[in-house]
Amino acid sequence: MDFRVSLDGRSALVTGASGGLGAYFAGRLAASGAKVALAARRAEACAALADEIKAAGGTAIAVALDVTDPASAAAAVAATVEAFGGLDILVNNAGVTGTTPLMDETAEDFGRIIDTNLKGSFLVAQAAARAMAKAKTGGSIINVASILGLRVAGQVAAYAASKAALVQLTKSMALEWARHSIRANALCPGYVETDLNRDFFATEAGQALVRRIPTRRLGALADLEGPLLFLSSDASAYVTGTTLAVDGGHLVSSL
Numbered sequence: 001m002d003f004r005v006s007l008d009g010r011s012a013l014v015t016g017a018s019g020g021l022g023a024y025f026a027g028r029l030a031a032s033g034a035k036v037a038l039a040a041r042r043a044e045a046c047a048a049l050a051d052e053i054k055a056a057g058g059t060a061i062a063v064a065l066d067v068t069d070p071a072s073a074a075a076a077v078a079a080t081v082e083a084f085g086g087l088d089i090l091v092n093n094a095g096v097t098g099t100t101p102l103m104d105e106t107a108e109d110f111g112r113i114i115d116t117n118l119k120g121s122f123l124v125a126q127a128a129a130r131a132m133a134k135a136k137t138g139g140s141i142i143n144v145a146s147i148l149g150l151r152v153a154g155q156v157a158a159y160a161a162s163k164a165a166l167v168q169l170t171k172s173m174a175l176e177w178a179r180h181s182i183r184a185n186a187l188c189p190g191y192v193e194t195d196l197n198r199d200f201f202a203t204e205a206g207q208a209l210v211r212r213i214p215t216r217r218l219g220a221l222a223d224l225e226g227p228l229l230f231l232s233s234d235a236s237a238y239v240t241g242t243t244l245a246v247d248g249g250h251l252v253s254s255l
Contacts, residue, residue: 005229008033011084012232013077015067015124016094018045020194021144024221025091025228030058032229034089037080039065059084067094067120070127077127086135089232090128092121093144097159110158117162122169125184129177138181142231143170145186147247163188167243174241183240185231190247192219214249 012029016022017038030036030053038046038053038060046062053060061083065076080087096116098109125141132139148156149163166186173184191209193201200206201218210218227246230236245251 005233005235006033007089007229007233010088010232011035011037011080011086012089012091013037013039013063013080013087013124013128014091014093015039015065015076015120017049018042020196021189021192021221021224022091022093023049024224025093026060027053028225028228029089029091029232030060031056032232034232035059035084037061037063037076037083039063039076040094041066065094065124067124068115070123073120073123074127076124077131081131081135086137087128087131088137088139090125090139090141091144091228091232092124092142094120094124095144095162097156099155100158101155102157105158113158114162114165117159118165118169121166125173129173129180129182132182133177133180136180139183140232140236141170141173141177141182141184142228143167143173143184143186145170145188145243147188147190147245147251149186149188150243150245150251170243171241178240183231183236185236185240186243187224187227187231188243188245188247189224190219190245190250192221192224194221212250212253213247214253217248219246219248 012034014026017026018040026036043064050060050062063076066072145166146163148160149167170186
């Protein structure tokens with residue numbers, strides 16, 4: 001798809017970029033002209049993806065990042081600023097999930113999900129905002145939440161709680177950082193088909209879930225490109241503190 005959005009001269013940091021949505025986001029930002037830092041714990045996978053972006057004519061680096069570690073978050077932002085001369089866009093995509101009945105959820109598993117999805121997003125966003133404010137350039141922070149942060153499903157309580165909190169945290173970022181010309185918005189994908197879930201959605205249970213989506217189809221990665229580029233660019237210069245659901249109408253389906 002060609003959304004005719006130019007990010008020439010912009011620099012971006014994408015967390016959780018070693019695969020899945022993060023890798024896709026990094027590729028689309030690079031294709032639109034942004035210089036992109038791909039960050040994740042699996043630095044070798046990020047390096048391979050960065051090489052692919054460079055081979056296609058883009059600019060990219062790989063950065064090792066543990067989002068739950070304040071020092072690692074600060075170092076990833078610093079590496080991006082050093083490599084590209086600044087930071088304009090942060091895509092907070094790193095996240096983990098689990099499928100466990102709430103009565104069986106362990107404190108360790110609950111904490112792991114909250115630490116990555118919520119605390120991790122806070123730590124990277126804070127480091128990015130400090131860099132943007134210091135440079136007086138402003139910027140765009142996109143926190144990747146989920147429709148499960150706006151409604152709920154069974155056996156994903158920790159994940160849903162982390163994403164609901166991330167939506168509210170995004171609003172706080174927007175309020176407090178607007179004075180620095182930093183925008184913060186939450187992108188809430190619905191069910192998007194990836195290599196990790198394709199087999200499930202081919203099952204009877206998966207197809208039953210798809211039938212509950214008003215558009216009667218799963219999202220594709222390409223469905224997230226327009227919203228990503230909109231929130232990354234000056235097309236959304238007056239948009240902050242919003243929650244953008246990309247879900248085929250799933251949130252408005254009948255109860």
